[in-house]
Every structure is written in structure tokens, then in C-alpha cells.
Amino acid sequence: MAADVEVQERSFPWSAGILIGLGLGGFFDGIVLHQMLQWHHMLSNWYPIKSLQNLELNTRWDGYFHSATYVLVAVGIFVLWRRARLRHLYWSSKLLVGNLLMGWGLFNLAEGLIDHEVLGVHHVNELVAREYWIYWDIGFLAWGAGMFAGGWLLVKAGQVNQLAAPDVSA
Numbered sequence: 001m002a003a004d005v006e007v008q009e010r011s012f013p014w015s016a017g018i019l020i021g022l023g024l025g026g027f028f029d030g031i032v033l034h035q036m037l038q039w040h041h042m043l044s045n046w047y048p049i050k051s052l053q054n055l056e057l058n059t060r061w062d063g064y065f066h067s068a069t070y071v072l073v074a075v076g077i078f079v080l081w082r083r084a085r086l087r088h089l090y091w092s093s094k095l096l097v098g099n100l101l102m103g104w105g106l107f108n109l110a111e112g113l114i115d116h117e118v119l120g121v122h123h124v125n126e127l128v129a130r131e132y133w134i135y136w137d138i139g140f141l142a143w144g145a146g147m148f149a150g151g152w153l154l155v156k157a158g159q160v161n162q163l164a165a166p167d168v169s170a
Contacts, residue, residue: 012095012158013083019076021103021151025144026069028104029111033124034062040122076103094158101151108144112137 033039041049041058042065049055115121116137124136 012092012099013079014099016076016080016083017096017099018103018106019072019079021100022107023069023073023076024100025104025107026065026072029107030062030066030069039125039127042122044122044126045120092158092161094154094161098151098154098158101147101154105144105146105148105151108140108147112141112144116140
């Protein structure tokens with residue numbers, strides 16, 4: 001029982017990795033898909049970029065979106081810092097990268113299901129013919145599911161290593 005408590009106290013804070021991964025996924029989406037490739041903007045299916053007014057509206061909402069992803073990363077770093085400075089953590093690249101991938105995958109799954117499919121505020125690639133949008137949306141969801149699954153496998157491998165690691169905090 002005491003060993004379980006010690007492992008729990010030293011365990012990598014999943015919430016930090018998930019929050020940072022969610023934010024990084026949002027940054028990638030916003031920077032690469034919204035700004036660099038300009039495949040879509042935050043509300044571009046509702047307000048197509050066919051006027052300066054709609055471009056300004058979409059750019060503003062892209063900014064709100066980036067602000068939210070920034071907050072996710074900042075909160076994730078705060079959680080990680082708070083846990084790391086209070087006690088010795090078991091640091092593991094597998095746990096960190098696995099949690100980041102899980103968070104990024106969760107971002108893609110939530111974004112893909114809610115924004116693309118349920119609300120329809122935008123789709124992944126609105127530059128292709130409308131009948132192909134669904135294929136890009138499905139690819140985005142598959143990419144998210146793959147990242148989440150890969151992250152989960154890394155976390156599980158990191159946890160096995162954590163249980164076998166000696167306690168160096170004494």
C-alpha cells in the first residue's frame with residue numbers, strides 16, 4: 001500500500017501532458033491549417049471568405065481560438081511546474097510524449113466531431129470540391145485517433161518503466 005502511494009506521488013501528471021497536447025494540437029490546426037495553408041478559418045463554413053467583412057470576422061475568431069489554445073498550454077505548464085517543484089517526479093519521455101499525443105489526439109477528435117461534423121462551422125480543407133470535404137474530415141479524425149492510440153501505448157510503456165524505477169528521492 002505504501003509503495004502505491006509513493007508511485008502515485010511521484011507519477012507524471014497526466015493532466016499536464018493532456019492540456020499541453022490539446023493546446024499544441026490547437027496551435028498546429030490554427031497556425032498550419034488556418035494561417036499557412038488557409039484551408040479553413042474558425043467560422044468559414046458559416047461565413048465563407050468571400051468578403052472583407054467575413055475575413056475579418058473569421059480572423060477575429062481564429063484569434064479567440066488561438067487564445068484558448070494558449071491558455072491550455074499555459075495551464076498545462078503550470079500544472080507540470082506545480083507538481084514537479086513540490087516533489088520528485090518520475091520523469092519519462094514516454095509518459096510526456098504519450099500524454100502530449102493523447103492530448104493532441106483528443107483535440108483532433110473533439111474538433112473533428114464537434115466543429116466539423118456536428119456544428120459544421122468549418123471543414124478541414126474547404127479549398128477542394130465540397131463533395132471531398134468529408135474525406136479530409138475523416139482523415140483528420142483518423143489522424144487524431146491514431147495519435148491518441150499511439151500516445152496511450154507510450155503511456156502504458158512508460159508506466160511499466162515507472163513501476164520498475166528505483167526511488168531516487170530519498
